[in-house]
Amino acid sequence: MAEPIIQLTGVNKWFGSFHVLRDVDLSVAAGERIVVCGPSGSGKSTLIRCINGLEEHQEGRIVVDGVELTDELGSVDRVRREVGMVFQQWNLFPHLTALENLTLAPTQVLKLPRAEAEERAREQLRRVHIERHADKYPGQLSGGEQQRVAIARALCMQPRIMLFDEPTSALDPEMVKEVLDAMLELAQGGMTMLVVTHEMGFARSVADRVVFMDQGRIVEQKAPREFFGNPEHERTRDFLAKVLPR
Amino acid sequence: MAAPSAAGPSAPAGVARPPPPRPGGARAWLRASLFGSPSSAAATLLLLAGLAWLLPRALDWLLFRAVFRADYEACRALEYTGACWGFVAEKHRLVLFGRYPWGEHWRPLLATLILVATLALSGHPRAWRRGLLAVWAVALAAFVLLMRGGVLGLSRVESGSWGGLPLTIILTVVAMAASLPLGIGLALGRRSRLPLLRAVSTLYIELVRGVPLITVLFVASFLFPLLLPAGLRLDALGRVALGMTLFQAAYMAEVVRAGLQALPRGQGEAAAALGLSTWQAQRRVILPQALLLVIPNFVNSLLSTFLDTSLVTVVSIYDLTGALRLALGDPLWRNFFLEGYLFVAAIYFTCCLAMSRYSRWLEGRLSSGRRR
Numbered sequence: 001m002a003e004p005i006i007q008l009t010g011v012n013k014w015f016g017s018f019h020v021l022r023d024v025d026l027s028v029a030a031g032e033r034i035v036v037c038g039p040s041g042s043g044k045s046t047l048i049r050c051i052n053g054l055e056e057h058q059e060g061r062i063v064v065d066g067v068e069l070t071d072e073l074g075s076v077d078r079v080r081r082e083v084g085m086v087f088q089q090w091n092l093f094p095h096l097t098a099l100e101n102l103t104l105a106p107t108q109v110l111k112l113p114r115a116e117a118e119e120r121a122r123e124q125l126r127r128v129h130i131e132r133h134a135d136k137y138p139g140q141l142s143g144g145e146q147q148r149v150a151i152a153r154a155l156c157m158q159p160r161i162m163l164f165d166e167p168t169s170a171l172d173p174e175m176v177k178e179v180l181d182a183m184l185e186l187a188q189g190g191m192t193m194l195v196v197t198h199e200m201g202f203a204r205s206v207a208d209r210v211v212f213m214d215q216g217r218i219v220e221q222k223a224p225r226e227f228f229g230n231p232e233h234e235r236t237r238d239f240l241a242k243v244l245p246r
Numbered sequence: 247m248a249a250p251s252a253a254g255p256s257a258p259a260g261v262a263r264p265p266p267p268r269p270g271g272a273r274a275w276l277r278a279s280l281f282g283s284p285s286s287a288a289a290t291l292l293l294l295a296g297l298a299w300l301l302p303r304a305l306d307w308l309l310f311r312a313v314f315r316a317d318y319e320a321c322r323a324l325e326y327t328g329a330c331w332g333f334v335a336e337k338h339r340l341v342l343f344g345r346y347p348w349g350e351h352w353r354p355l356l357a358t359l360i361l362v363a364t365l366a367l368s369g370h371p372r373a374w375r376r377g378l379l380a381v382w383a384v385a386l387a388a389f390v391l392l393m394r395g396g397v398l399g400l401s402r403v404e405s406g407s408w409g410g411l412p413l414t415i416i417l418t419v420v421a422m423a424a425s426l427p428l429g430i431g432l433a434l435g436r437r438s439r440l441p442l443l444r445a446v447s448t449l450y451i452e453l454v455r456g457v458p459l460i461t462v463l464f465v466a467s468f469l470f471p472l473l474l475p476a477g478l479r480l481d482a483l484g485r486v487a488l489g490m491t492l493f494q495a496a497y498m499a500e501v502v503r504a505g506l507q508a509l510p511r512g513q514g515e516a517a518a519a520l521g522l523s524t525w526q527a528q529r530r531v532i533l534p535q536a537l538l539l540v541i542p543n544f545v546n547s548l549l550s551t552f553l554d555t556s557l558v559t560v561v562s563i564y565d566l567t568g569a570l571r572l573a574l575g576d577p578l579w580r581n582f583f584l585e586g587y588l589f590v591a592a593i594y595f596t597c598c599l600a601m602s603r604y605s606r607w608l609e610g611r612l613s614s615g616r617r618r
Binding site for chain 2: 052053054077080081083084085087089091092093094095104105108109150153154157
C-alpha cells in the first residue's frame, strides 16, 4: 500500500478533564472514502476537526500529506492548504455573495488574480449545479443550496482531502439528497474524503471503509458490506440497531 | 358571521385569497387603544387633564407672551411671565460661534456646514467605500483651513478663540472617528490568545471606564503637557480631543466586542479552515459582520459623545454650552439664562433626534435585504 495521506498515531485529546479522544490510530490512503459514525459525544467531530487543526491534540502524531501538525508555526497553514472542510451549519459568510464566498480564500490566500478566482469559482458552482445563484447572498438560498455553495467554496482551494462534519444533519429532509448527490459526484472524481454522518445509505454505497467510534475510541473499522452485515462488537450492533431502518 | 372575501364565497377551498378586512375605523381604534379597560381609560383621562393644564401655560410663556426682539426694556417689563427670546436674538452668534472674531463668523458657519454635509453624506450605506475616507480628509482639511486661517488671505485665528457649535461638532467627530480604530484594536486585544496583550487591553478598558470623563479632561489639559515629549506640543483643544478619544476608545472597544461576541464561532472556523490567516479572517470575515451588527450601538455612543462634549467647558474650552456661559456673562442679560439654556437644549435635541431617527432608519435598512 502507498504512503497514507493521513496518518494518526496514538492521538489523545481532552476538553478540560474530559477525555474526548483516546489512543486513536487511523490511516487513510489517497483517494479513500471514509465514513465516521457513532453515537453523539463519541468524538467523531473532534477527530476530523483535529485533522485540519481546528482542534489541537495533546498527545500522539497527526501527519497530513507528509506534514506533521505541531505547535510549529506554519504547519497548520500547510495542512489547511490541502484539506477542505464542510460544516454542519454551512458557515457561509452572510455578508458576501455566493461567488464572493468562493473567491475570498483564493484571492487572499493563494493571491490569485480576481478574474482567475472568479472563473474557478463559477466552475465549482457549476459542478454543484448552483451557478445561477452566484450573485445571491447566503440568506436568500435554501439550506441545501447553502451547503452546496459551502462544498464549492472548499473545492475552490483545490484540496487533496475533504472533511465533512455532519453535512446533512441541519438540513430539511427534502434537501438531504441534493447535498449527498454533490458529495457522491465528488467521491466518483477520486477525492479523499472523511465524512462524519448518520446517513447509513451514503456509507453503504460510497464508503470504502466505515469507522465506528464510541467514547473517544475507534471501536471497529471495516468495509461497509462487512460493517453492516457482520458487526463484531456489542456497541456497534446496538448503534446499528438504532440507526438502521428495520 | 365572517364577511364574504374578495374572491367571493364561491372560491374553491385551498386557493390563496386576501385576508378578511380588519374590524375598524378610527373609533374602534380609539376605543381599543385609549379606553380598552377601566385602568387604561383612567390613565388616558389623567394624562389628558395634565396636558390641558400644562399646554396653555407652556404655550403662553413660550410664545404668546414672549418677546422676540432684542429689546432689553421689553424683556424686563415681562417680569418673567413670558420668555425673553430677545436674549437669543441678541446673543445667538456668540452662543453659536463663541469668541471667534465677530467679522469672520462666516468661516465657522461654512466650516460647520461642511462637516454636517459630510456627516449626512456618510450616513448612507451606499457611501461606505474607500473613497469616503478621502472625502473626510478633504472635509477636515477644509474645516481646519477655514477655522485657523493664516493662508489664502484669511486672518489667523488660534484655536483658543474657536468656540460654539463648530467646536462641539469637531470634537464629536474627531473623538468618534479616532476612537473607532483604537476601540477595534482594544476589543481584538481583549479577545486575543496572547495573555499579555489581553491583560493590557482589559486593564486599559476597565481603568478608563472606571473614571469620569471630567477627570480625563483635567488629566488631558494639565498632565499631558508634562507627559508628552517636548517636540510634541498640542494646544489645549488638541489635548482635549486626545483625551476624549482615549476615553471614548474604551467604550468603543466594548461596543465592538459585543459585535464580535455575537458572531457564531463557525465564521472564524470556516475562515481558518479555508486557510485565511487570523488577520485576514478578522478583516474580511469577522469585523465587517461585527461592525454592521453594532451600528445602532455606535450611533448610540455618537449621541452620548455629542452631549458629553459639553463637559469640556471645565477646562476653559468654549463649546456650545461654554459659549452660552460666555453670553450669560453679560450683566444686562444674565437673568435670562433659562431662555439661553432652552435655546442650546433645542440645538442638542434637534441633532440627537436626527441621529436617533437616522439610527432607526439604518437598522431597518440593514436588517432587510441581504441579511438573514
